[in-house]
Amino acid sequence: MPTGTSGQGPAGAAGPTPPGPGPGRQPWRAGDSFLAMWRELAPLGRHPDSGGYRRYAWSAADLDCRAWFRAQAEARGLTYETDRNGNQWAWLGDPQAQDAVVTGSHLDSVPDGGAFDGPLGVVSSFAALDELHRRGVEFTRPLAITNFGDEEGARFGLACVGSRLAAGQLTVPDAHRLRDADGTTLPAAMEAAGYDPGTIGPDPERLARIGAFVELHVEQGRALDLTGDPVGIASAIWPHGRWRFDFRGEANHAGTTRLVDRRDPMLTYAETVLAARREAELTGALATFGKIAVEPNGVNAIPSLVRGWLDSRAADQATLDAVVTGVERAAREYAERAGIDLDVVRESFTPVVEFEHALRDELAKILEGAGDTGRPVPVLGTGAGHDAGILSASVPTAMLFVRNPTGISHSPAEHAAEDDCTAGVEALADVLEGLACS
16 A cells, blocks of 8 residues: 555556556556556655655755656646746646646655655546546546645745745745745745746736646545545635744853853743643644754753744634734743743734635535445545645635545655545546536
8 A cells, every 4th residue: 555655666657548457457446547656756755764755845856756747747648837936737638728627736745744745636636637538538628737836835934835926925025035944045946946936926827727726635634534434525724824933042051050040042932832732722723833943052052042933723713813822922921031032923824714615515516426325525624734725715726635544644654545545536536527527
């Protein structure tokens, strides 16, 4: 089964016409081309020690993934192009026509992330197209598969950069100010990777061609595992954001400075981390400090600066506001008591996304008509952000989730069973057939 850490070598990419039954050959399954592509993609950007992925935007691993995407497009005779923001597109039909049905996701990862978050949607999109070719359907609308760049924000600290730029939710000046940990700017990274950063910016003409965008994604939670369903439909994305907390104290010698004489920002930061957990429990929200930077970062030195990033998400805006306000209030109380200076900066924010009800209902109707379980397809919300959420302000969007038996994500342990991946391919093919072939 595909785990992304199996160590299997590359396999040939599936062509546009899947092999049918023949002498000594098993009948075609929707997952066959998926597995071939999965084995080919799996080694790219995988770290040998952690087993996780380090596919950061515009890195060598990211470029390998982009080359893989282009190869898949060309193997199927699709029209390949890269847009002004570095997002990749593979078109069946006229790229300039209107009312296109688009599917896809992203190929980049968080640090030491899992194999499924993002790539499952891209690989499933090509596999679903193969399945539609096998069915012999006739397309009445253009179809495109896309790989949005820098969805995870692992390198420059902002999620969904490619889709935000296209939708005009990230300005060009703000994009130019994005820097990685080494001080490399986003434009410099793009240029080093062979892309022209001078073209980045809103892309309303391209978005105007899209009649519907459907993103398939591994579920980042256990809702489907608890209901026993392999595939579900997204209802909404919780509002979420990232806040940077800068705690400034006084650097000093760890071996000679009395405890009572210290202005140690690490203690205030630690108290704030505990406060975030308490506020999340009280409000029913989520609050996580998962990234930290320390100066001067010496074992024998009291820090002068501790910078921590808060990620918070909630089912509604009022609850999110309550938890973040509570965390900041506690942090300022601790800082004042300890003589620590504190700055809090909201670095990114995405309001609640309600996927278009008409499109969501159409997906449910298609899948219920194609299924044989005799029960509705589950509809569930998520606390994770996605390109589909960013694009929802510009085009009708929807999402499909594939069961994650453990709920673990953003980890090498992230997993989906082979049968569930196949069910996801079949569900996406059913949806694309219903939207693009009717």
